[in-house]
Amino acid sequence: MAEVLVVVEANAAGVKKVTLELLTHARELGTPAAVVMGAPGAAAALTDKLAEYGAAKIYAAEHEDIDNHLVAPKVSVLAHLVARVQPAAVLVGATQEGKEIAGRLAVRLDNGLLTDAVAVAADGAATQVAFAGATIVTARVTRGLPLVALRPNSISPTPAPADAEVTPVAVELTDADRLARVSERVVEQKGSRPELTEASVVVSGGRGVGNAENFTMVEELADLLGGAVGASRAAVDSGFYPHQFQVGQTGKTVSPQLYVALGISGAIQHRAGMQTSKTIVAVNKDGEAPIFELADFGVVGDIFKVVPQAAEEIRKRK
Amino acid sequence: MNIVVLVKQVPDSGAERTLRADDNTVDRAAADNVINEMDEYAIEEALQLQEAGGGEVTILTMGPERAAESIRKALSMGPDGAVHVTDEALAGSCALATSRVLAAALRELNPDLVLCGAESTDGRVQVMPHMLAERLGMAALTGARKLTVDGDTLTVERQTDEGYEVVTAATPAVVSVWDTINEPRYPSFKGIMAAKKKPVRTVSLADLGIPAEEVGAAGATSAVLEHRRRPARSAGVTVADSGDGGVRLVEYLATEKFV
Numbered sequence: 238m239a240e241v242l243v244v245v246e247a248n249a250a251g252v253k254k255v256t257l258e259l260l261t262h263a264r265e266l267g268t269p270a271a272v273v274m275g276a277p278g279a280a281a282a283l284t285d286k287l288a289e290y291g292a293a294k295i296y297a298a299e300h301e302d303i304d305n306h307l308v309a310p311k312v313s314v315l316a317h318l319v320a321r322v323q324p325a326a327v328l329v330g331a332t333q334e335g336k337e338i339a340g341r342l343a344v345r346l347d348n349g350l351l352t353d354a355v356a357v358a359a360d361g362a363a364t365q366v367a368f369a370g371a372t373i374v375t376a377r378v379t380r381g382l383p384l385v386a387l388r389p390n391s392i393s394p395t396p397a398p399a400d401a402e403v404t405p406v407a408v409e410l411t412d413a414d415r416l417a418r419v420s421e422r423v424v425e426q427k428g429s430r431p432e433l434t435e436a437s438v439v440v441s442g443g444r445g446v447g448n449a450e451n452f453t454m455v456e457e458l459a460d461l462l463g464g465a466v467g468a469s470r471a472a473v474d475s476g477f478y479p480h481q482f483q484v485g486q487t488g489k490t491v492s493p494q495l496y497v498a499l500g501i502s503g504a505i506q507h508r509a510g511m512q513t514s515k516t517i518v519a520v521n522k523d524g525e526a527p528i529f530e531l532a533d534f535g536v537v538g539d540i541f542k543v544v545p546q547a548a549e550e551i552r553k554r555k
Numbered sequence: 556m557n558i559v560v561l562v563k564q565v566p567d568s569g570a571e572r573t574l575r576a577d578d579n580t581v582d583r584a585a586a587d588n589v590i591n592e593m594d595e596y597a598i599e600e601a602l603q604l605q606e607a608g609g610g611e612v613t614i615l616t617m618g619p620e621r622a623a624e625s626i627r628k629a630l631s632m633g634p635d636g637a638v639h640v641t642d643e644a645l646a647g648s649c650a651l652a653t654s655r656v657l658a659a660a661l662r663e664l665n666p667d668l669v670l671c672g673a674e675s676t677d678g679r680v681q682v683m684p685h686m687l688a689e690r691l692g693m694a695a696l697t698g699a700r701k702l703t704v705d706g707d708t709l710t711v712e713r714q715t716d717e718g719y720e721v722v723t724a725a726t727p728a729v730v731s732v733w734d735t736i737n738e739p740r741y742p743s744f745k746g747i748m749a750a751k752k753k754p755v756r757t758v759s760l761a762d763l764g765i766p767a768e769e770v771g772a773a774g775a776t777s778a779v780l781e782h783r784r785r786p787a788r789s790a791g792v793t794v795a796d797s798g799d800g801g802v803r804l805v806e807y808l809a810t811e812k813f814v
């Protein structure tokens with residue numbers, strides 16, 4: 238079986254969940270081969286996890302200049318690997334970095350590209366959701382190999398232990414790869430909460446939360462449910478919560494198992510970022526709020542009464 | 556510094572949007588079309604840079620004749636002129652072809668800085684800045700929430716999933732902006748009147764030297780096999796809080812095994 242190249246994303250905590258999902262998808266298309274690109278030593282730290290989730294091979298492309306530049310060096314590595322391996326497909330996460338890599342690689346290889354897919358069939362056809370989740374599209378790359386960016390949370394990753402034979406890849410970078418230099422990286426993620434797009438539970442607050450201090454109530458419920466915190470644009474624009482937590486059309490797209498909307502009306506642009514969530518729960522004092530049209534369970538009530546009571550009840554049950 | 560701002564006309568995200576039954580492309584005729592919201596922030600950023608350091612600001616749009624309305628609207632904010640790439644053969648172009656066309660137009664304009672919105676509200680693909688940078692051999696600094704220019708050095712604070720990073724590059728470069736970067740101005744009456752007289756150059760594929768069959772639906776590098784409406788979510792149970800709303804909420808979460 239031909240190899241399927243999976244572009245690995247990792248952070249300080251190790252392999253990102255989206256990568257494990259990609260490895261799970263990749264098994265349907267061929268032999269999963271993980272591509273780790275980073276500073277020297279990057280692959281060694283990730284090998285066990287990648288093996289556990291089915292990487293038969295790991296291409297280790299390590300170089301000092303990979304991490305301190307934006308995606309261009311990674312694209313050079315991948316272009317080289319594609320030519321050498323002739324894979325059945327290349328899978329990336331539909332994350333900021335994944336999409337940027339895919340866009341450049343598409344140009345470099347003059348190859349079609351499918352983004353925001355939620356599934357790929359064995360023949361490379363991808364299922365995508367368009368227009369705020371309202372339309373489902375099946376599409377295929379017609380020039381080149383299937384180059385597909387898959388959304389986080391599109392599948393639950395399942396282990397399938399494999400050999401993970403590590404193959405070092407020589408990295409040769411050009412001046413063009415070094416045009417955009419990263420001089421500083423600041424992690425603003427608070428505490429130990431999961432990353433918004435990867436979380437299986439997301440608790441979001443809207444304008445109804447009222448001010449920044451009250452967001453601790455949203456955070457508290459999120460922590461009790463082991464989830465991430467999100468916010469509507471109205472909440473972000475009013476300065477209640479930082480922009481990187483915005484859910485919706487001009488923010489993040491999330492697709493968790495559980496989405497809890499607190500004091501959010503459910504405008505179409507907010508729904509764009511959350512309506513493919515498996516279960517949706519809403520608390521809003523306005524019984525006519527559109528969020529109730531998609532909620533599996535809704536409470537018409539004041540969040541300042543309902544949420545603290547819910548938090549207390551969860552604590553009692555623990 | 557000469558700046559080109561990419562502006563795209565998109566169907567209004569507040570309205571119903573669909574794909575056409577006949578050729579699987581976005582039904583743009585049925586929708587209200589507006590400037591892609593994020594592009595207004597790119598225009599504002601360009602105007603602020605111009606106010607500080609001079610140079611010209613040019614709008615570049617690829618799209619059907621109808622997109623001329625959006626170009627005038629963009630010009631009413633203050634840019635000096637526009638280039639409108641329009642050609643019937645462009646209908647149905649994939650991202651790869653679109654980037655080829657825009658890159659060809661940009662090569663002629665030869666700007667120091669290309670600004671665009673971080674994503675469009677219809678396609679949401681976010682790949683255009685990188686595709687253009689790849690074709691033009693420039694750096695792409697994407698997702699900027701702050702941009703500073705010092706001579707020919709650009710510094711961008713860019714939002715990431717985990718926080719932000721500071722990235723630098725020399726001009727020429729492509730920078731895409733998020734809506735946190737500034738507050739776009741409203742066109743003044745004077746601006747609207749002035750926009751009517753500003754030069755808008757219409758450019759065809761032939762002008763750019765791109766064969767028609769290599770773009771549009773004919774030259775697309777991906778194809779939609781089928782599309783359907785996602786079944787609408789049906790509303791579940793809604794209860795009014797009569798003092799035990801929080802407890803009932805947790806009971807529901809417990810039956811669904813979230814607690």
Ligand SMILES: Cc1cc2nc3c(=O)[nH]c(=O)nc-3n(C[C@H](O)[C@H](O)[C@H](O)COP(=O)(O)OP(=O)(O)OC[C@H]3O[C@@H](n4cnc5c(N)ncnc54)[C@H](O)[C@@H]3O)c2cc1C
Nearest residue numbers: 443444445469470471485486487488500502506507522540
């Ligand atoms: C181009 C474009 C892009 C956009 N992108 C996004 C996006 O990415 N994400 C996004 O979220 N929005 C986006 N919007 C904005 C969107 O249209 C809405 O304005 C926004 O989602 C509203 O946020 P909200 O629900 O928090 O506020 P509101 O609509 O004001 O709703 C607040 C809700 O809180 C309820 N409430 C108030 N107090 C309480 C209380 N004490 N207890 C219970 N309930 C209470 C109210 O009944 C109301 O339903 C976009 C808009 C445009 C035009």
